[in-house]
Amino acid sequence: MDRKEEFVGIVNREMNSVFNLAYRLCGNYHQAKDITQETFLRAYQSFDRFEGRSKIFTYLYRITCNVWKNTLRKKKIQNFTSYTAGLNTRKIEDIPAAENMFPDERTQNDAKNRIVQKCLDSLPAGDRAIIVLRDMEGRSYEEIAGILNCRTGTVKSRLARARQKLAEKILPFREDLNQ
Amino acid sequence: MKLHGNMRLFSLYIDGELDKKLKDSVALHIETCDECRKTVEMLKGTRDLLSRTGRIQAPADLARDIMDNIPETKPSALPVKKFYLPVFGTIALLIAAFLVMHNRTQEIQIARAPVHERPPETAKGAAIPELQQEKRPVDEVKRKNEEETVSQPGAYHKPFALKEKGTSLEKPVDRLSDTSRAREGTKVIAREEGTGKALAGAASAPSSSLKTEGQYCIIGEGGKKVCSSASSVSDEVSGTETAKITEARPLPNAMVIRDKKEWSSIWNTQNTLQNLTLPLPDVDFKEKMVVAVPSRQADNEYTVVNTIEEKDKIVVQYKELPLQKLAPPPYQLNVVNKKPSVEFQKID
Numbered sequence: 001m002d003r004k005e006e007f008v009g010i011v012n013r014e015m016n017s018v019f020n021l022a023y024r025l026c027g028n029y030h031q032a033k034d035i036t037q038e039t040f041l042r043a044y045q046s047f048d049r050f051e052g053r054s055k056i057f058t059y060l061y062r063i064t065c066n067v068w069k070n071t072l073r074k075k076k077i078q079n080f081t082s083y084t085a086g087l088n089t090r091k092i093e094d095i096p097a098a099e100n101m102f103p104d105e106r107t108q109n110d111a112k113n114r115i116v117q118k119c120l121d122s123l124p125a126g127d128r129a130i131i132v133l134r135d136m137e138g139r140s141y142e143e144i145a146g147i148l149n150c151r152t153g154t155v156k157s158r159l160a161r162a163r164q165k166l167a168e169k170i171l172p173f174r175e176d177l178n179q
Numbered sequence: 180m181k182l183h184g185n186m187r188l189f190s191l192y193i194d195g196e197l198d199k200k201l202k203d204s205v206a207l208h209i210e211t212c213d214e215c216r217k218t219v220e221m222l223k224g225t226r227d228l229l230s231r232t233g234r235i236q237a238p239a240d241l242a243r244d245i246m247d248n249i250p251e252t253k254p255s256a257l258p259v260k261k262f263y264l265p266v267f268g269t270i271a272l273l274i275a276a277f278l279v280m281h282n283r284t285q286e287i288q289i290a291r292a293p294v295h296e297r298p299p300e301t302a303k304g305a306a307i308p309e310l311q312q313e314k315r316p317v318d319e320v321k322r323k324n325e326e327e328t329v330s331q332p333g334a335y336h337k338p339f340a341l342k343e344k345g346t347s348l349e350k351p352v353d354r355l356s357d358t359s360r361a362r363e364g365t366k367v368i369a370r371e372e373g374t375g376k377a378l379a380g381a382a383s384a385p386s387s388s389l390k391t392e393g394q395y396c397i398i399g400e401g402g403k404k405v406c407s408s409a410s411s412v413s414d415e416v417s418g419t420e421t422a423k424i425t426e427a428r429p430l431p432n433a434m435v436i437r438d439k440k441e442w443s444s445i446w447n448t449q450n451t452l453q454n455l456t457l458p459l460p461d462v463d464f465k466e467k468m469v470v471a472v473p474s475r476q477a478d479n480e481y482t483v484v485n486t487i488e489e490k491d492k493i494v495v496q497y498k499e500l501p502l503q504k505l506a507p508p509p510y511q512l513n514v515v516n517k518k519p520s521v522e523f524q525k526i527d
Binding site for chain 2: 004007008011012015016019020023024029032033036037040041044112113116131135136138141156157159160161163164166167170171174177
């Protein structure tokens with residue numbers, strides 16, 4: 001099996017995870033698709049250098065986070081807290097659905113998902129990445145440290161901070177979410 | 180450890196990442212503290228909410244799109260993106276520049292000659308007819324028979340000899356490396372009296388501010404310049420300059436450099452003129468000064484034969500020879516102990 005065939009297997013196996021991470025990070029279906037494609041393209045370009053010392057998902061997630069950060073820089077969307085203005089007074093129905101959704105997404109995009117995603121979007125980029133990796137993707141502290149290229153202690157501190165911020169943002173919607 | 184309101188601890192607690200002792204402490208605390216218990220419950224509720232949130236299904240055509248984007252060629256071992264090209268280019272240029280400088284520095288072949296003791300009678304100048312009329316008592320004579328040379332591409336190669344009448348102190352610096360000979364290039368560079376320590380570098384034309392045709396100048400401390408023609412000394416700046424040249428024979432354009440600023444200036448100018456980038460040799464101008472002797476004037480070339488340190492002056496002995504075909508380096512730089520005056524003596 002040559003390298004390309006091996007890579008095709010990785011795409012089929014990891015594509016959903018990468019896309020889901022990309023979507024949770026950027027909050028946009030189309031953008032998530034672009035990030036996923038870019039991630040696999042970059043992974044393929046440097047695939048010969050991947051020696052298997054880290055797990056393949058760590059390798060892919062690290063690229064995903066880097067592609068996403070580059071996207072933020074390019075679009076100069078550094079401040080994701082703009083939505084927090086008046087967020088506490090909003091109702092679920094006030095929260096707009098994501099733009100340019102595919103029909104498939106609309107069916108998946110139930111009320112809870114929309115609330116969670118919008119609250120995530122209101123977090124700073126760094127906090128969002130760490131909380132998505134830990135609480136949505138279920139990665140260990142060590143794996144997150146490897147993906148984000150930081151120390152485990154930093155992951156623990158930042159995760160606590162991110163959770164606190166997210167909890168405060170979700171609090172007004174707690175009743176809706178418990179339904 | 181403080182438990183109350185410790186968010187990091189609570190976050191680790193709900194993840195089950197605390198050791199048993201700490202875990203029990205937190206559990207005990209939140210049992211008794213309503214505020215912290217609510218915080219922990221809130222964190223736990225948020226975490227559970229996120230973990231329950233369904234995964235988004237990737238578009239059905241995503242796999243095909245990914246594979247369509249992947250080139251048919253083999254994965255690159257080192258993908259070079261357009262973004263990185265300027266960066267890599269700059270780095271490559273810097274490395275190339277460093278290697279060129281490094282190689283050039285390594286090309287400097289320093290040959291050291293043994294130290295010869297000068298016979299006392301010649302030290303006093305008795306064997307030099309031209310100087311007999313100006314014989315002075317020599318309190319302290321230090322002979323520096325150590326000549327140091329560096330090879331420079333395309334530079335002039337001339338055995339540097341120390342020769343005196345009736346003596347056999349010839350000391351050709353003929354122990355240069357084959358490399359330096361092959362390049363036909365050897366030039367006398369700055370040297371330090373007493374230690375014979377070579378100051379790597381190249382000599383070249385003086386900066387225009389220092390050059391005064393038909394004169395030789397002393398660059399004094401504070402950048403003041405005293406120039407002299409023939410046997411007279413004139414103070415161009417003020418009467419505060421104490422350094423003087425008393426010469427047995429005039430040596431136009433010879434210079435004495437007494438501060439780092441002028442030293443740096445002449446060194447940089449010479450480097451530039453000869454397309455070199457040699458680092459500035461460190462000279463302690465509190466104790467030392469630099470005597471710069473022009474290697475050529477008109478149809479003659481000059482070679483410093485000896486520097487003699489006396490009580491209150493430095494005597495620089497030089498030889499005048501017909502100009503050779505290959506141009507010698509503009510200046511021979513000699514680092515000597517600091518003295519109020521410098522005397523230039525031409526010897527045959």
